Amino acid sequence: MSHTESQTSRPPGEVSEIETDVLIVGAGPCGLFATFELGMLGMRCDVVDVLDRPGGQCAELYPEKPIYDIPALPDCSGEQLIDNLLLQARPFEPRFHFGLMVEALNRMDDGRWRVRTNDGQCFIAGAVVIAAGSGCFSPRKLPAAGAEMHEGEGLLYAVRERERLRGKHLVVVGGGDSALDWALNLHDIAERLTLVHRRDRFRAAPDTVNKVRALIDTGAMDFRAGAVAELVDDSGQLSGVRLQGGDQVVCDHVLAFFGLSARLGPLTSFGLDMHGDHIRVDTERFATSLDGVYAIGDVCWYPGKLRLILSGFHEAALMAHDVKRRLHPDIRHVFEHSTTAMKEHLGPR
Amino acid sequence: MQITVIDRQNQSHELVVEPGTRSNLMMMMVDAGLPVRAECGGSCVCATCHVYVRQAPAGALSELGEDEEDALDLAFEPGPDSRLACQIPITDACDGLKVELAPEWP
Numbered sequence: 001m002s003h004t005e006s007q008t009s010r011p012p013g014e015v016s017e018i019e020t021d022v023l024i025v026g027a028g029p030c031g032l033f034a035t036f037e038l039g040m041l042g043m044r045c046d047v048v049d050v051l052d053r054p055g056g057q058c059a060e061l062y063p064e065k066p067i068y069d070i071p072a073l074p075d076c077s078g079e080q081l082i083d084n085l086l087l088q089a090r091p092f093e094p095r096f097h098f099g100l101m102v103e104a105l106n107r108m109d110d111g112r113w114r115v116r117t118n119d120g121q122c123f124i125a126g127a128v129v130i131a132a133g134s135g136c137f138s139p140r141k142l143p144a145a146g147a148e149m150h151e152g153e154g155l156l157y158a159v160r161e162r163e164r165l166r167g168k169h170l171v172v173v174g175g176g177d178s179a180l181d182w183a184l185n186l187h188d189i190a191e192r193l194t195l196v197h198r199r200d201r202f203r204a205a206p207d208t209v210n211k212v213r214a215l216i217d218t219g220a221m222d223f224r225a226g227a228v229a230e231l232v233d234d235s236g237q238l239s240g241v242r243l244q245g246g247d248q249v250v251c252d253h254v255l256a257f258f259g260l261s262a263r264l265g266p267l268t269s270f271g272l273d274m275h276g277d278h279i280r281v282d283t284e285r286f287a288t289s290l291d292g293v294y295a296i297g298d299v300c301w302y303p304g305k306l307r308l309i310l311s312g313f314h315e316a317a318l319m320a321h322d323v324k325r326r327l328h329p330d331i332r333h334v335f336e337h338s339t340t341a342m343k344e345h346l347g348p349r
Numbered sequence: 350m351q352i353t354v355i356d357r358q359n360q361s362h363e364l365v366v367e368p369g370t371r372s373n374l375m376m377m378m379v380d381a382g383l384p385v386r387a388e389c390g391g392s393c394v395c396a397t398c399h400v401y402v403r404q405a406p407a408g409a410l411s412e413l414g415e416d417e418e419d420a421l422d423l424a425f426e427p428g429p430d431s432r433l434a435c436q437i438p439i440t441d442a443c444d445g446l447k448v449e450l451a452p453e454w455p
Contacts, residue, residue, distance in 0.1 A: 057388075057389065061388075061389050061392070061394045061395060062389070062392055062394050065392060065394065134388050140423070140425075140454045141454065141455050143425060143426055143454075143455070174422070175422050176422060176423075197422070198422060198427065199418075199422075201418075203419035203422060227426075258422075258423055258454075259395075259423045261388070261395075261397075261454050262388055307390050
């Protein structure tokens with residue numbers, strides 16, 4: 001599905017500012033539905049997410065798993081849900097900014113918020129909505145001795161420059177789609193590629209698994225069942241891995257794919273009133289302890305909170321109405337059902 | 350009915366379960382305030398409710414399903430006794446079950 005996207009790439013150090021009505025932190029189901037609710041009330045949204053695509057947990061953890069508790073959708077996959085939410089929000093043209101993590105939140109003299117991200121991109125927004133779920137996803141680290149020391153050079157958790165791996169001995173660790181996709185993608189250019197996984201069964205797409213099996217069967221790729229115990233070092237450079245059990249595999253790079261883990265990260269330093277790992281909100285407006293900052297979805301907490309997608313949708317609607325009152329206090333606030341409100345966006349049916 | 354959970358500081362916690370409770374071990378541990386992240390909320394995908402089974406009375410555990418085995422690929426240092434607590438339904442047969450919380454991902 002296509003969606004408006006701005007990938008920010010500026011010279012380092014240069015600060016760019018985007019003004020918007022509402023900045024939404026998190027492009028999971030609740031963040032996406034918030035763009036619809038806010039859009040229907042006439043507000044413009046920008047959305048940032050640390051991942052490189054929309055969907056949050058639905059896209060990262062369970063794109064193909066069925067979800068059964070979305071009202072009026074007896075059965076849909078995480079991916080279908082996200083595609084539909086993007087489609088629903090499209091009339092309001094939310095602007096997406098992927099690969100960005102919010103680092104700082106500062107209140108300006110005029111009551112708006114200035115939000116800074118990790119690459120320097122700044123947003124000025126009348127309201128900020130935190131829909132960050134369980135937090136920022138980052139790769140799970142290889143639990144092996146010496147891993148920290150080689151991270152970024154010998155040990156990689158993502159492939160940014162494929163050409164750097166040409167002609168190298170590679171070890172790919174993991175048994176899911178990422179590990180197998182990269183094993184297929186890199187085995188052509190690698191001098192030798194060894195796939196290491198804890199068992200002789202892979203949980204990737206059947207077609208991918210078949211291709212990898214064929215390469216292993218013909219000897220074009222090596223497979224070792226087990227786990228990496230230690231990264232072997234030769235005067236500061238990675239020279240191989242030692243597997244549990246003692247065997248060594250010579251390599252120049254290890255690529256580890258154990259999926260993602262969520263951490264709240266910088267959100268905890270914004271001065272928000274927290275309840276454990278969650279942001280405390282009121283259940284009338286979904287406002288946090290900071291004036292003009294809201295929290296919805298899995299990240300928020302109130303008595304009786306259920307971490308359901310449908311609860312996040314309800315929270316988005318109430319939040320949107322309060323944001324409208326905040327940004328347009330002079331306009332008499334009239335409630336409209338979507339049948340009426342959407343007419344000017346979609347035309348009469 | 351009693352279930353024992355050993356935390357990451359090697360402290361033992363007794364979960365007292367009322368007869369007729371319909372829940373799973375992950376939920377019971379979260380409710381008891383034990384440090385279980387349970388990131389996916391029990392969907393059997395994140396493996397952050399990973400436990401090592403130290404003692405399992407007969408019939409306490411179901412067979413390891415394909416879903417759970419797949420999710421265990423993402424567990425931190427899985428072993429032969431590894432299970433996901435969200436996939437352990439609480440039944441009367443769980444009386445005497447003893448598990449240890451696996452280390453968290455760094």
